[in-house]
Amino acid sequence: MTIPAEGRVTKRRPGAVKGGLAVADSRPIFAHDRIHGLRCTACRNPSAQRDLPWCPVCRGPLVEDTFSPSGSMWSSTVVAIPVGNRKPPFALGYIDLDDGPRVLAHLLVPESVPIDTRVTVTGLEHGDLVAEVDS
Numbered sequence: 235m236t237i238p239a240e241g242r243v244t245k246r247r248p249g250a251v252k253g254g255l256a257v258a259d260s261r262p263i264f265a266h267d268r269i270h271g272l273r274c275t276a277c278r279n280p281s282a283q284r285d286l287p288w289c290p291v292c293r294g295p296l297v298e299d300t301f302s303p304s305g306s307m308w309s310s311t312v313v314a315i316p317v318g319n320r321k322p323p324f325a326l327g328y329i330d331l332d333d334g335p336r337v338l339a340h341l342l343v344p345e346s347v348p349i350d351t352r353v354t355v356t357g358l359e360h361g362d363l364v365a366e367v368d369s
């Protein structure tokens with residue numbers, strides 16, 4: 235598996251641009267319609283992070299894996315204050331991917347979404363996952 239061009243190796247938080255230290259970006263990578271992460275070879279635990287030294291559940295070895303962008307809403311909320319370039323209101327939610335980990339994504343609708351609603355991650359916006367409610 236190859237690391238996508240917009241992958242972790244080149245992603246850096248704005249701190250480096252503003253004179254701060256460059257730090258690894260822990261946000262998930264979305265490329266080729268898949269979410270890229272890691273999976274434990276011992277207990278099969280999936281993770282959307284790609285810079286873990288070992289499995290956080292069993293300390294087993296990890297291999298790169300990709301996950302389906304489809305899942306169900308675990309929880310969501312509406313943010314009412316500006317954050318970075320985002321103007322309120324905007325919605326965030328945790329999605330339990332069908333074959334992978336729980337990931338945080340911005341929602342295309344500016345409102346919270348009921349638990350278990352089917353959603354699909356559709357891309358990245360400013361490095362953050364973006365998801366829409368399935369029709």
Ligand SMILES: [Zn+2]
Nearest residue numbers: 274277289292
């Ligand atoms: Zn494990």
